[in-house]
Amino acid sequence: MKSFDDELRGELESLRAQRLERFLRPIDSPQGPRIRSCGRAFLNFSSNDYLGLANDERLKEAALRAIQEYGAGSGASRLISGSLRSHHDLEEALAAFKGTEAALSFSSGYATAVGAIGALAQKEDVVVIDKLAHACVVDGARLCGARLRVFPHNDVDQLEAVLKWADTRRGQAAATRRRRTLIVTESVFSMDGDLAALREIVELKERFGAWLMLDEAHATGIFGPNRRGLAEAFDLTDRVEIQMGTLGKALGAAGGFIAGSRALVDLLINRARSFIFSTAPSPVMAAAAKAAVELVASEEGAERQMELWARVDQLKNGLVNAGWRLPVVRAPIVPLMAGSEETALTWADQLRAAGVFAPAIRYPAVGRGQARIRLTVTAAHRADQIASLLQALGLCARQPEALPDRA
Numbered sequence: 001m002k003s004f005d006d007e008l009r010g011e012l013e014s015l016r017a018q019r020l021e022r023f024l025r026p027i028d029s030p031q032g033p034r035i036r037s038c039g040r041a042f043l044n045f046s047s048n049d050y051l052g053l054a055n056d057e058r059l060k061e062a063a064l065r066a067i068q069e070y071g072a073g074s075g076a077s078r079l080i081s082g083s084l085r086s087h088h089d090l091e092e093a094l095a096a097f098k099g100t101e102a103a104l105s106f107s108s109g110y111a112t113a114v115g116a117i118g119a120l121a122q123k124e125d126v127v128v129i130d131k132l133a134h135a136c137v138v139d140g141a142r143l144c145g146a147r148l149r150v151f152p153h154n155d156v157d158q159l160e161a162v163l164k165w166a167d168t169r170r171g172q173a174a175a176t177r178r179r180r181t182l183i184v185t186e187s188v189f190s191m192d193g194d195l196a197a198l199r200e201i202v203e204l205k206e207r208f209g210a211w212l213m214l215d216e217a218h219a220t221g222i223f224g225p226n227r228r229g230l231a232e233a234f235d236l237t238d239r240v241e242i243q244m245g246t247l248g249k250a251l252g253a254a255g256g257f258i259a260g261s262r263a264l265v266d267l268l269i270n271r272a273r274s275f276i277f278s279t280a281p282s283p284v285m286a287a288a289a290k291a292a293v294e295l296v297a298s299e300e301g302a303e304r305q306m307e308l309w310a311r312v313d314q315l316k317n318g319l320v321n322a323g324w325r326l327p328v329v330r331a332p333i334v335p336l337m338a339g340s341e342e343t344a345l346t347w348a349d350q351l352r353a354a355g356v357f358a359p360a361i362r363y364p365a366v367g368r369g370q371a372r373i374r375l376t377v378t379a380a381h382r383a384d385q386i387a388s389l390l391q392a393l394g395l396c397a398r399q400p401e402a403l404p405d406r407a
C-alpha cells in the first residue's frame with residue numbers, strides 16, 4: 001500500500017504548492033452568527049443559512065417529531081421500500097410555496113441537478129450552460145452525454161449564437177424524437193453574488209424553443225414577494241420549465257428539489273437516476289425542511305427577508321465606503337476579490353485572527369487567479385456584528401500585501 005499512499009501524497013503536495021490544498025475545520029456549535037471552532041468563538045460570515053433557520057427551534061421540533069414517528073432512516077429508494085409520508089408532505093408544501101403543480105425532493109441540490117439534467121437531456125440533445133454555473137450543473141451536463149455548450153457569464157449575445165447553432169443542428173439527420181436544447185443557469189451566482197440576465201434568457205429560450213432549468217439555490221427563500229426565488233421577483237415563474245432549489249441554504253435543512261408541472265415530476269420519478277438509485281433522504285430532514293418552507297412562506301418569513309436585506313445593505317455600504325469594488329446587485333453573497341490564492345489565504349488567516357470565520361474561495365470553485373473571500377450575510381446577524389466584520393476587514397486591508405482592488 002505504500003506506493004498507493006506515496007502517489008496520493010505527491011498529488012496533495014502539488015496542491016499545497018499551488019496554495020490549493022484544503023482541509024476541514026471542525027465546528028463545535030450549531031450554525032449561526034457565532035460559531036465555536038477548536039475552543040475559539042468566531043463571528044460566522046461563511047454560511048448560506050440566509051434566514052437563520054438552521055438552528056431554529058421549530059425546525060428542530062419538527063425533526064424530533066419525525067424521528068419519533070418514522071425513525072432515523074428511510075430504508076431504501078422511494079421506489080423500492082415505499083415512499084414515506086414525510087417526503088410527500090414536504091413536496092406538497094414545496095409545490096404550494098412555489099405555486100407549481102408538483103415538486104420532487106432529492107437528497108441534495110447536487111443530486112437534483114445531476115438527476116434532472118440527465119432525465120431531460122440525452123446524447124442527441126444540447127445542454128447550454130453559463131460559464132460560472134455550479135459544479136453540479138457542469139457534472140450533470142457532462143454525465144448526460146448531450147453536446148455541451150458554455151456561454152461566457154451572462155453574455156446573452158453568445159447564448160443567442162449557441163441557440164442558433166443548436167437550431168440548425170436540429171433540422172439535420174433523422175432523429176427518433178425532437179432534439180432538445182436545455183439551458184441551465186443559476187439565478188443568483190454562488191461565488192459572485194450577481195444575477196442571471198433572466199428576462200433576456202427567457203425571451204431567447206422561447207424564441208428558439210429551448211427549455212430553461214433555473215437553479216435557484218441562492219435565491220429560494222430570499223427573493224420575490226413570496227420568497228419563491230428570482231423568477232418570482234422578475235415575474236417569470238410561469239415561463240421557466242424547470243425550477244430547482246436546495247433545502248440546505250435559506251431553508252436551513254438539507255436536500256434539493258425540483259418544482260414544476262406534474263408531467264415534469266412524473267418523468268423525474270421515472271428517469272432521474274440520482275432519485276431512483278439512491279436511498280431516500282432521512283424523514284428527519286424532510287420534516288425539518290417542511291417546517292422551514294412553511295416558516296419562509298409565513299409573515300415571519302417576510303420579516304426575516306427584510307432583516308436580511310437590511311444587513312446586506314449595511315455590509316455592502318460599509319465596504320463600498322471603504323473602497324471595495326462589489327457587484328452592484330443586492331444579494332447576500334459578497335465577494336472580496338483577492339486575485340491570487342496566496343492573498344485570499346492571507347486575508348482569511350487575518351480575519352480568523354480577528355475572530356471572523358470567512359472562507360478563502362479558490363480554484364476549482366472559481367477560476368485560477370480569481371481567488372476571493374466570500375462573505376455571506378444572514379437575517380440572524382445583528383447590526384453590531386456587521387460593524388465588527390467591517391472593522392476586522394479594515395485591519396486586513398491595512399496590510400500592504402492585502403490592499404483590495406480599488407476602483
Ligand SMILES: *Cc1c(COP(=O)(O)O)cnc(C)c1O
Pocket residue numbers: 108109110111113134136186190215217218246247248254255256
Ligand atoms: C449549493 C449549490 C448547489 C448544491 O446544493 P446542495 O444542496 O448543497 O447539494 C447547487 N447549485 C448551486 C448554485 C449551489 O450553490
